[in-house]
Amino acid sequence: MTQPARHAAMLSISNGGPNAVAVDKQQSQHIHTQSQSSQGLRVPSNRKTIYDRHLNRSRSAELSRASFAFLFAEMVTYAQRRVTGIQDLERRLNEQGYPLGLRLLDLLYYRTMASSTSSSLSSSSTSAAPPNRPLRILPLLHLIHGPLWRLLFNRPADALEHSVSPETPNEYMITDNDPLVNTYISVPKEMSMLNCAAFVAGIIEGVCDGCGFEAKVTAHNQPTEMWPGRTIFLLRFGESVMEREKVLERAGVK
Amino acid sequence: MSSATKASRIGEELWKTRVDKVNAELVTLTYGTIVAQLCQDYDGNYQEVNKQLEKMGYNIGMRLIEDFLAKSNVGRCANFRETADMISKVGFRIFLNIAPTVTNWTSDNNQFSLIFDENPLADFVELPDDGRAQDELWFSNILCGVLRGALEMVQMQIEAHFVSDVLRGDDTTEMRVSLVRYIEDEMPPDEE
Amino acid sequence: MVVYSFYIFDRHAECIYKRRWLPRPASMVGSKSSRPTSEASAPGLPATLGQSARTTDDDAKLIFGTVFSLRNMARKLGGEDDNFVTYRTSQYKLHYYETPTNIKFVMLTDLKSPSMRVALQQIYINLYVEYVVKNPLSPAEHPGGIGVNNELFEESLEQFVTRVLS
Numbered sequence: 001m002t003q004p005a006r007h008a009a010m011l012s013i014s015n016g017g018p019n020a021v022a023v024d025k026q027q028s029q030h031i032h033t034q035s036q037s038s039q040g041l042r043v044p045s046n047r048k049t050i051y052d053r054h055l056n057r058s059r060s061a062e063l064s065r066a067s068f069a070f071l072f073a074e075m076v077t078y079a080q081r082r083v084t085g086i087q088d089l090e091r092r093l094n095e096q097g098y099p100l101g102l103r104l105l106d107l108l109y110y111r112t113m114a115s116s117t118s119s120s121l122s123s124s125s126t127s128a129a130p131p132n133r134p135l136r137i138l139p140l141l142h143l144i145h146g147p148l149w150r151l152l153f154n155r156p157a158d159a160l161e162h163s164v165s166p167e168t169p170n171e172y173m174i175t176d177n178d179p180l181v182n183t184y185i186s187v188p189k190e191m192s193m194l195n196c197a198a199f200v201a202g203i204i205e206g207v208c209d210g211c212g213f214e215a216k217v218t219a220h221n222q223p224t225e226m227w228p229g230r231t232i233f234l235l236r237f238g239e240s241v242m243e244r245e246k247v248l249e250r251a252g253v254k
Numbered sequence: 255m256s257s258a259t260k261a262s263r264i265g266e267e268l269w270k271t272r273v274d275k276v277n278a279e280l281v282t283l284t285y286g287t288i289v290a291q292l293c294q295d296y297d298g299n300y301q302e303v304n305k306q307l308e309k310m311g312y313n314i315g316m317r318l319i320e321d322f323l324a325k326s327n328v329g330r331c332a333n334f335r336e337t338a339d340m341i342s343k344v345g346f347r348i349f350l351n352i353a354p355t356v357t358n359w360t361s362d363n364n365q366f367s368l369i370f371d372e373n374p375l376a377d378f379v380e381l382p383d384d385g386r387a388q389d390e391l392w393f394s395n396i397l398c399g400v401l402r403g404a405l406e407m408v409q410m411q412i413e414a415h416f417v418s419d420v421l422r423g424d425d426t427t428e429m430r431v432s433l434v435r436y437i438e439d440e441m442p443p444d445e446e
Numbered sequence: 447m448v449v450y451s452f453y454i455f456d457r458h459a460e461c462i463y464k465r466r467w468l469p470r471p472a473s474m475v476g477s478k479s480s481r482p483t484s485e486a487s488a489p490g491l492p493a494t495l496g497q498s499a500r501t502t503d504d505d506a507k508l509i510f511g512t513v514f515s516l517r518n519m520a521r522k523l524g525g526e527d528d529n530f531v532t533y534r535t536s537q538y539k540l541h542y543y544e545t546p547t548n549i550k551f552v553m554l555t556d557l558k559s560p561s562m563r564v565a566l567q568q569i570y571i572n573l574y575v576e577y578v579v580k581n582p583l584s585p586a587e588h589p590g591g592i593g594v595n596n597e598l599f600e601e602s603l604e605q606f607v608t609r610v611l612s
Contacts, residue, residue, distance in 0.1 A: 040383050040385065041380065041381065041383050041388060041423065042388055042422065042423025043423055044420045044423055044424060044425045045425055046425060049380065049420075050377075050378060050379065050380050053377075057377075058278050058279055058282065058374070058377050058378075059279075061277075061278035061279070061351075061374070062275035062276065062277065062278055062351065063275065063276060063277075063278040063281045063282075063349075063350060063351055063374055064273050064274070064275065064276070064348055064349045064350070064351070065273075065274040065275060065276045066273075066274070066318070066321050066349065066580065067276075067281055067349045067350060068276045068280060068281045068284065069580050069582075070314045070317055070318055070321075070580070071281065071284050071285055071288065071314070072284065072582060073314070073317070073580065073581070073582030074288070074310045074313055074314055074582075075284070075287075075288055075582075076582040076583070077313065077582060077585075078288075078291075078310065082295075096287050096288075096291055097287075099287055099290065100283050100284065100286075100287050103283060103286075103378075104283065107279070151277065151279070152277060152280050153276075153277070153280075154276075154277060180276065183580075184576065184577065184580035184581050184582070185581055185582055185583060186577060186581050186583065186584075186596035186597050186598035186599065187583065187597075188583065188596065188597075189597075191583075196582065313586045316586040316587065317579045317580065317586055319547055320545070320547060320549075320570075320574070320575045320579045321575055321579060321580070323545055323546055323547065324570065324571040324575040329527065329546065330526075330527065330546055403586075407457070407547040407548075408546050408547055409548070439457075439548065440457060440458050440459050440548075441459065
């Protein structure tokens with residue numbers, strides 16, 4: 001399946017799906033149409049709807065980590081029932097994370113727009129870049145490494161690297177030394193390749209795609225003595241992205 | 255001190271001191287993708303989605319009760335009224351940081367309602383405008399299963415279902431919980 | 447003190463985990479006193495406790511029957527909330543902890559051992575709940591012990607018994 005097709009498919013699910021994140025201006029037009037057509041829905045007389053609550057009300061809200069672990073566990077169990085092997089399971093977890101990435105991207109945009117312009121997407125670029133949609137790969141990666149990770153896990157990711165191989169200039173790596181989603185997972189030996197952080201890989205993929213960067217993202221175990229759960233998220237950007245990157249570089253776009 | 259006040263205090267104290275936290279939106283959105291995935295897998299058959307959510311909740315409840323007991327170190331409840339306070343003021347507090355109101359008891363003390371003013375699972379949610387979801391889907395149905403699974407593990411067979419949901423346009427979100435019976439200990443298998 | 451063995455029974459009266467630590471023969475004990483060596487139990491291994499050659503499966507059944515009866519007797523005599531904590535013979539001490547979900551933790555130690563009730567509770571709270579209950583790859587229940595014998599749980603149990611308890 002080609003990447004753009006998948007993006008389109010997921011969007012249509014998010015329209016019809018029961019869990020629509022409120023819309024911000026940067027989102028594409030057809031979601032707007034959707035929110036207007038939803039006048040057919042009944043609303044409580046006290047108007048407790050998503051449109052009447054501030055989108056930031058849950059910004060610093062917390063829930064139990066165990067609740068997340070239990071939900072995630074059920075997601076893995078449910079996915080396991082419908083798959084043929086480890087790769088299939090990871091693909092399925094990736095697919096479940098993907099729409100989350102699209103939604104989180106909206107939330108990130110909304111919040112970086114709402115807060116002052118000083119909250120740049122990239123911690124390294126001091127050139128007060130307005131928090132717009134990233135155009136180049138590097139600002140996108142910083143968006144993932146910093147704000148996305150902080151939103152999800154309350155801390156930035158642990159490392160961000162570019163592939164050193166000249167063969168694969170389109171490969172980037174984001175490291176998490178101790179992924180939250182794997183906290184309680186003890187992978188049996190016969191499944192040692194499995195990394196349930198494939199779910200997070202799917203989230204990253206959703207964010208990339210939502211920004212217009214076609215990419216494949218996978219999660220890999222890279223344990224060290226100190227960090228037995230260390231996971232590398234490998235981002236492989238598509239050819240079209242790499243070509244555009246060259247054009248933008250020549251044009252001096254950052 | 256009433257059992258409700260006592261339970262409230264235990265719940266607050268545990269939430270503050272013993273509960274590891276995560277960003278609420280991660281939980282909310284993860285639950286959203288689970289429901290969306292089910293709606294997709296079951297092709298918009300919301301009755302089936304409700305059923306699956308209840309099953310998932312049941313599985314979660316069986317695990318969650320152990321975490322509940324490990325954290326709270328509370329003993330057996332003296333009666334079902336005490337159980338209701340424990341569920342609302344301690345259980346919901348430490349797992350979802352809410353405490354739904356316990357009300358509408360039947361005279362035999364075997365049935366009550368939980369009224370949810372807040373429901374973190376449904377933050378960000380609007381049901382699909384397909385003319386059916388608001389009549390058929392119980393978005394938070396997983397919670398019914400959680401109660402059934404958790405209470406079964408502490409020897410109570412119960413039945414729980416939602417009777418209203420603000421997502422459906424109702425003014426309240428209400429779950430009805432009924433005690434079916436207390437479960438006897440299972441005996442060891444006969445020696446052969 | 448020496449920990450001889452450890453068992454978990456679930457609410458269906460099934461043994462979902464068993465582990466035996468073999469004490470070293472007296473001649474090899476030496477300076478490190480009676481620290482148990484850890485050898486995972488294999489079914490069919492002769493029991494070192496007493497002279498019997500029962501399998502651990504048989505032991506588990508016997509132990510379950512014993513604690514089940516003792517616990518019921520304790521409740522009959524002492525009221526619904528009463529429970530037995532430990533019993534001792536001339537050879538060993540059996541320690542017992544039961545959760546409200548009817549999971550039963552049993553540990554056999556030598557006679558010198560202090561009460562293991564808190565230790566068993568810690569195993570439940572810090573090891574069983576964290577590494578078995580919350581592990582998505584373990585099923586919610588454990589027929590035949592599936593999912594309990596995962597690496598995280600076993601390693602931490604090993605550490606707990608060899609480093610903390612002895």
